[in-house]
Amino acid sequence: MTQILFKNIDMKDLTDIEVYEKQGGYQSLKKAFAQKPEEIVAMVKASGLRGRGGAGFPTGLKWSFLAKDVFPRYLCCNADESEPGTCKDRELLLKNPHMLIEGMILCSYACSIETGYIYMRGEFHDLSFIMDKALDEARAKGYLGKNIQGTGLNLDIHTHLGAGAYICGEESALLNSLEGGRGEPRMKPPFPAVEGLYAKPTVINNVETLCVVPYIVNEGAEKYAALGTEKSKGTKLVSVSGNVKRPGNYEIVMGTSTREIIYDLAGGIRDDNNLKAFIPGGSSVPMLPADQVDVAYDYESLAAAGTMLGSGALIVIDDKVDIVETTLRLISFYMHESCGKCVPCREGTRWLHQIVERILQHKGTLEHLTKMEDICDNMSFKTFCPLADACVAPVVSSIKHFRSDYEKYFKNIPTGSV
Amino acid sequence: MAGFTFSEKQEKEIDRIVAKYPFKKSAMLPLLTLVQRDERVVSPEAMVAISERLDCSPAYVQSVMSFYTMYHTEKVGKYMILFCINISCQLNGCDKLLEYTAQKLDIKVGGTTADDKFTLHREECLADCTNAPMMRINDTFYGELTEQRIDQILDSLS
Numbered sequence: 001m002t003q004i005l006f007k008n009i010d011m012k013d014l015t016d017i018e019v020y021e022k023q024g025g026y027q028s029l030k031k032a033f034a035q036k037p038e039e040i041v042a043m044v045k046a047s048g049l050r051g052r053g054g055a056g057f058p059t060g061l062k063w064s065f066l067a068k069d070v071f072p073r074y075l076c077c078n079a080d081e082s083e084p085g086t087c088k089d090r091e092l093l094l095k096n097p098h099m100l101i102e103g104m105i106l107c108s109y110a111c112s113i114e115t116g117y118i119y120m121r122g123e124f125h126d127l128s129f130i131m132d133k134a135l136d137e138a139r140a141k142g143y144l145g146k147n148i149q150g151t152g153l154n155l156d157i158h159t160h161l162g163a164g165a166y167i168c169g170e171e172s173a174l175l176n177s178l179e180g181g182r183g184e185p186r187m188k189p190p191f192p193a194v195e196g197l198y199a200k201p202t203v204i205n206n207v208e209t210l211c212v213v214p215y216i217v218n219e220g221a222e223k224y225a226a227l228g229t230e231k232s233k234g235t236k237l238v239s240v241s242g243n244v245k246r247p248g249n250y251e252i253v254m255g256t257s258t259r260e261i262i263y264d265l266a267g268g269i270r271d272d273n274n275l276k277a278f279i280p281g282g283s284s285v286p287m288l289p290a291d292q293v294d295v296a297y298d299y300e301s302l303a304a305a306g307t308m309l310g311s312g313a314l315i316v317i318d319d320k321v322d323i324v325e326t327t328l329r330l331i332s333f334y335m336h337e338s339c340g341k342c343v344p345c346r347e348g349t350r351w352l353h354q355i356v357e358r359i360l361q362h363k364g365t366l367e368h369l370t371k372m373e374d375i376c377d378n379m380s381f382k383t384f385c386p387l388a389d390a391c392v393a394p395v396v397s398s399i400k401h402f403r404s405d406y407e408k409y410f411k412n413i414p415t416g417s418v
Numbered sequence: 419m420a421g422f423t424f425s426e427k428q429e430k431e432i433d434r435i436v437a438k439y440p441f442k443k444s445a446m447l448p449l450l451t452l453v454q455r456d457e458r459v460v461s462p463e464a465m466v467a468i469s470e471r472l473d474c475s476p477a478y479v480q481s482v483m484s485f486y487t488m489y490h491t492e493k494v495g496k497y498m499i500l501f502c503i504n505i506s507c508q509l510n511g512c513d514k515l516l517e518y519t520a521q522k523l524d525i526k527v528g529g530t531t532a533d534d535k536f537t538l539h540r541e542e543c544l545a546d547c548t549n550a551p552m553m554r555i556n557d558t559f560y561g562e563l564t565e566q567r568i569d570q571i572l573d574s575l576s
Contacts, residue, residue, distance in 0.1 A: 072440075084504045084543040115440075122451065122488045123500070123544050126557045158438040163447050163486035166542065180446030180472070182485040198441060241506035241547035248548045283505055283543075313547065315505055329508050333542050339485070 002227060004215045004235050005208065006251040009095050015130055017137035020098040026143055028217040032106050033151045040110035044213065046221035048233030053078055053169070053206030054282065054311045056299050063111050065193035066201040074197040075108055075116040076178065076204045080162055080169040082121055083282035084333060085313030088237035088249045089207035093120070093127045096211070097134035101157065103210035105143060106217055108155045111203055116157040119174050121164070128159045135159070166337035170385045171204040173339070184341045185385035208237055208312075228254030232298035236312050240266040243273065243318035254298040261297060262316055273318040277401065281310020283330050284390030286397035287317075307397070323402040324409065327394050328356045334391035345388035348379040352395055359409050369399055369406060422463035424471075428452060432471065442472050446482055450489055459493040495530045497575055500541035500554040507543075512551035516540065518565055519553075522572065535576070 013019045020026070032040055045060025066073060077100065081089040092100065104116050120128055135157055138144045146154050160178055162168045168177045172186035175197050196202020212234065216224050225233045232254040238261055241247045245267030252261060258280065262268065269275055275290040280297070285308040288295070295305045302309045317326065335349035352375055355368050376396050379388040399406065424432060435448045449471065453464045465479040472479075483489045501516045516538075520527050523536050530537040546552045549561025560571055 081545045082543060085506055085547050086543075087545045087547045087549075090545045121545070122447075122486070123554060126559070160438070160444075161448065161451060163451060164488035165486050177447065178444060179441070180443035180482065182482055184485075239547055241550055242509045247506075247550070279505075315509070315547075317509060321509065326505060326508065329503070329505055333504055336542060 001251075002235055002253055003251050004224075005092065005096075005099070005211055005237055006249070009091070014096055015098070015134060017098055017134065017141060020096075024218070025098055025214075026102055026141075028102060028214040029105060029109075029143065029149060032109055032217050033149060033153075037110045037112060040106060040217065043221045044110070044216060047216045047224040048221075048228075048231070049209065049212055049216065049224065050232070050299065051206055052208035052212075052236065052312065054083065054284070056309060059205065059209055062193065062205070063107070063203055065191070066111055066203065067194045070201050071112070072115060072200055073111060073113045074200055074202045075104060075111070075113045075157075076171075076174060076197060076202060077104060077116065077118040077207060077210055078169060078171065078174060078204055079118050079120040079124065079127075079207050080174060081124075081207070081311075082166040082169050083284060083311045083313060084330070085239060085241055085279065085282050085315040086311040087239045087241075088312060090124065090127065091249050092207055092211055092237075093124065093131060097131050098138065099211045099214065100131075100207055101134060101138050101143070103213040104157055105148070105155060106213045107203060107205065107210060109151075109153055113203065114154050114156070116155065117178060117197075118157065118159045119168070119178055120159060120161055121168070122162045123164065125161060128161055131159050165339075166333075167339045167385070167387060170387070173385065174204065175202065182339070184339045187384060229296070229298045229300065231300050232309075236297070236309070238297065239311075239313045240316065241313070242278075242316035243270045243321070244268065244316045245270050252297060255296045255301070257293075258295050258297050258314070259293045261314060262293065266316070269316065269318050271318075273320055275316065276319040276321060277317040277323065279307075279313070279315040279317070279394070281308045282313040283315070283333065284386070284393055285310045286393045287323075287401065288397070289401045307393075323398050323405040324356065324360060327398045328353070328360060330394045331356060331391060334387060338387060338391075342383035342385075342388065344379045344382045345391070348375050348388060349391050351375050352391065359406060362409055364406075364409055366407075366410060369403070373399065422461060422467040424467060425456075428456065443474060446472060446479070447486070450479075450483055450486075454489055457493075458490070458496070460489050460491065493530075493534070495535050495537035497536050497555050499536060499538045500544065501527075501538065502542070502544045502546070502550070502552050502554075503540050504543035504547075506547035506550040507552060510550040512563075515551055515563055515565065515568060519568055519572075522568070536572070 049059045050056045165183045167173045168183040173183040177183035192202040250265045279287045331353045338345045340346040376392040436442045436445045466476045469476040469479045551563045552561040
């Protein structure tokens with residue numbers, strides 16, 4: 001099994017820079033500094049690496065979009081991991097902070113960046129101590145600071161903690177939050193590559209994405225691109241949670257079958273129940289019924305199945321679960337996390353919540369399902385950021401695949417109760 | 419209105435924080451976090467002190483603060499229990515365990531014990547889904563919760 005990100009993940013004291021260096025850590029810098037910055041960008045492009053935070057945008061392309069000759073530029077590492085079901089970045093930050101720093105140095109060199117921030121969700125306060133210590137070690141070793149390794153590159157990286165807002169994982173909301181404001185999304189364009197942090201060109205990448213870069217520089221783009229499928233390259237961390245025997249973060253090669261992830265890696269369904277549904281990429285993507293469990297785990301195959309790879313959080317649901325209750329919990333999350341800037345999201349999430357609550361109280365009718373789909377239609381692609389669309393995904397897919405779960409609440413409705 | 423002044427220790431920390439950013443307003447969240455950590459609440463007086471430090475209006479500080487769930491306008495207990503109720507924890511029976519915890523502490527979810535020791539809040543996903551059901555108490559994550567484990571954890575803090 002190919003392990004890039006999790007190769008040494010459980011090694012004792014890997015957070016210590018000396019231990020990390022002994023495993024070949026920071027070696028990629030020498031290789032990178034012997035090349036021109038644009039060659040590093042080209043290499044990342046050629047590797048086929050795509051953003052691991054959720055959207056799957058090609059990383060090298062993102063880097064190449066930075067506004068020409070505008071400085072200073074900033075790098076923001078998105079460590080606001082909040083997508084329900086996702087906990088892969090937490091494991092990387094907790095156990096291998098230097099891998100992220102190394103990746104951030106490479107990105108900064110490639111993009112001529114002198115300041116980086118690691119935006120961590122406020123609840124990761126414990127991890128910020130680990131990260132701060134690792135950054136201090138990297139400074140002491142001369143990997144950060146002025147004129148790094150005699151290259152003329154100046155770079156410092158700081159941690160920054162949020163304070164409890166899912167929306168700050170959306171890149172433009174993250175920037176507003178980092179600037180000291182409310183974490184509301186911005187109108188795009190301009191995209192962050194042109195006007196990002198402090199209105200300067202900014203690269204925003206997920207923790208996992210940046211952690212892959214040292215491997216690409218060390219081993220070459222071809223070696224990375226040889227892994228996976230035609231369009232989904234490399235490996236992916238998958239957080240498997242829910243009703244499985246061995247929940248955990250697993251590194252898989254793109255294109256592995258979802259069945260293999262659930263039944264081999266995660267040990268199958270707990271209590272030997274049957275699989276009912278699974279959400280492949282975090283709560284913001286459509287759920288699939290059990291009969292699609294053979295779908296290959298990569299961007300294109302999951303898209304063809306009507307869902308998305310998202311953040312790589314595979315939530316497994318067994319046949320003892322009522323999908324209506326699960327859906328209500330997810331709607332409740334999006335209602336809570338909607339920042340309220342866009343009306344379709346602010347009101348739509350609330351209306352959906354009210355309707356599903358009513359259904360669960362046996363006060364619903366079939367018309368409510370039509371009404372829900374109608375509300376969803378008015379939420380999709382009508383807002384600044386994708387939070388509304390994220391709420392729509394579980395709702396529409398649950399009605400599509402598990403209509404009978406809803407319908408059982410429509411039986412024996414006392415007259416006059418609606 | 420009684421004023422709020424930062425302690426000498428806080429002032430040092432603030433200098434270190436502000437130096438991270440080219441614009442000091444970026445220190446807004448870290449400063450609010452610092453006050454919340456030390457005082458267990460962000461009072462209107464503290465908001466004024468932060469606004470003066472960061473050259474913005476107190477209203478702006480309040481507007482930002484009200485956006486984030488980790489800041490409190492009423493004092494919370496010494497131990498802040500955030501109990502995850504999102505999907506992976508729900509699938510692993512968190513609802514019953516939350517109820518159990520509330521009964522054990524003899525408070526409603528959202529409340530604080532009479533001795534100001536524990537505050538119990540329902541929380542959205544805390545990114546520890548593979549250890550579900552889980553909760554966070556101050557800075558520590560506790561996963562794979564059962565009634566027995568909750569007993570042990572709370573007793574060790576009492």
